[in-house]
Amino acid sequence: MKSLLALLFCLSASGAFAHKPSDSYLTLERHGAAVQGQWDIALRDLDVAITLDANGDGEITWGEVRAKRAEIVAYALSRIDMVSGGTACPLEAADALIDQHSDGAYAVLRLSATCPQPGPALSVDYRLLFDIDPTHRGLLQYVEDGRIHSAIFSAESRAQTLGAGTAWQQLAAYVHEGVWHIWLGFDHILFLLSLLLPAVLLRHGGAWQPAESFRAAFWDVAKIVTAFTVAHSITLTLAALDVVSLPSRWVESAIALSVVLAAINNVFPVVSHGRWLAAFGFGLIHGFGFAGALRDLGLPTGSLALSLFGFNVGVELGQLAIVGVFLPAAFWLRGTWTYRRVVLAGGSALIAAIASVWLVERAFNVAILPALA
């Protein structure tokens, strides 16, 4: 009791943090898919984690380190993960070298990684030593396009998302991702097409008639596309800002259902004039789907608004490109029997069939079709 009392009293404010605390130094340099780096970890810290001082004499010799070089690499690599474009970038390290820092000797690991699907951002998850010393820090220097960005990993902030390039490059990258997402995400295209197919026709007395003017068809398309855009922008923003979040299985199933309903409506019309309302209502659900895709890309901290805006612009551009190809062609063919019977009725039936399979796959988490969407 006595000595502990003294001990606690002695811990006066000064002198408490006299030595340099535990830090590691991580440098990462990225060129597209390739990431190169260096990681300096104090031998003292490694000794606590995996016991370098094998003979227990209080001195770490090169021989002791050399015997554990593979273990050092395995230990370090098990405590860091990198992800870009929604895919892991597996890290490799050459055998450890040694370097002297102002506070002692460090093991130096030369790192390299390749990101199979590099996205605009690189996410790094760092877990070194926090279990042994929660006051440990990882000091990161990130280099891309000659620009240096520094960040600190701590027990409270273990993940960093590193943005790419200048704001403009970053914006362009997200626009690009948005365009590709709408083009490769067949469910969004099929939904939009299902709503657009009848836009060049008019429903009169239970039968389809060609629209009278391009102008009328154009405005119908514009109303539908605008309603879809406004709706999915709202939910994309809300979900990206974490205001609303829905389970992705639920969202993906509902998107498939929206395609089924939109396509069936073309074969057995129920809604003919207010299709923009359907575009708005289901657009809300598609927005949550876009948000999921955006999240997989990794959102850079500090430029959330920029990436959100860029991604949304990309989605709109991709959508407009589809409309730009579809509308003139459909308008030209609108009077033909083929358009009404094969394209509208047959196409819609096919879309409904495909989307029904997606619905089953997504709702029950089973694989039926080879992956398309």
Next chain:
Amino acid sequence: MSALRRCAWMLLALALGAPVFANPYLPIDDDAVLERLPERTDPSLRDVKRLRTALDRNPGDLALAVRLARRAIEAARETGDPRFFGQAQAALAPWWKQPDPPAQALLLRATLKQSTHDFTGALADLDRLIVANPRDGQALLTRATVLTVQGRYAEARADCTRIARLTVPLVTIACDAAPASVSGEAASAYQALSGALAAPGADAGLAEWAHTLAGEIAQRRGNAAAAEAHFRAALVLDSRDPYLLAAYADFLLDRNRPAEVVPLLKDYTRNDNLLLRLALAEARLLEMRSSFDAHRSALEDRFDAARRRGDALHRREEARYALEIAGNSARALALARENWKVQRESADLRILLSAAKAAGDTAALREAGDWARAHRLEDAAITVLLQVR
């Protein structure tokens, strides 16, 4: 020295220094010693490793976790190495975020929060302990320490009164002497403390600490002979306590005896606080010029590393470095002001005053002077600083 020659020297230094420090290398000799662990100088530190291995096998074992945390805190104090504080915190991980952990874990958590200058967090934990058990002597003593650092002397002294019946007289008297000596009762505090120290039978660790405190009080009262006697008595009991070494080095620097500081601290260059005192001494000794240059750049590196990791625990020392070594009074004043917001010990006021004077900031000077007078602080060095305008 001409600019050209200075340039040539720098190039030479770069050419010689760069290969040694800048590039990772592959050692050749298996017997080359790369690193010395703290247990090299103190084999008892192996306990920390041993207890940690045991706790890894039984995570969640409170008794074991408490033993490890306590031993690691002791190790941190003995060596001045914050890695041990980190390991103590890791041992307490299951209880670290709990609102109401067991008392033993809570006390250690408060101690660790105090060591990282989270005084508000430490006080919240201590208040909880004392409400649950008003006779918790350790919690009261720790709270008195935190309150003293914050300049809340009346509250600190009230806590010291409460432990009188819970522990030996020397602890109670020393507890009270710390706040009393800086709030108008330095003479009686010193008298009581030196009287208690004269009584035989005190635990060595306790006596070492009480002598250090007595030395500091005597030094503030301007009684150099008594201060030196206390510091020397403390050094006999524990010649490696970093807190004592820093206090004695400051005393020697104040007495302008830098030559004695060098042998005292030359083996403690890993400790930033002690390295600073060593560099301050070497700066006054012409023959130590090359060693001073190396230590100065090492200090620069350490402060830089602390800034990079976002630490603000070094401000008092960094302010002193900025003022007395780098000669940057504006930066020293900014750091001393930041530090003063958190800690209010006599040394904190002293660096604030020195920096304010050097920077010619009369408002800061007046503020600091008002504080010293309002609390009736008795400190010879501060009196001199306040007199000579």
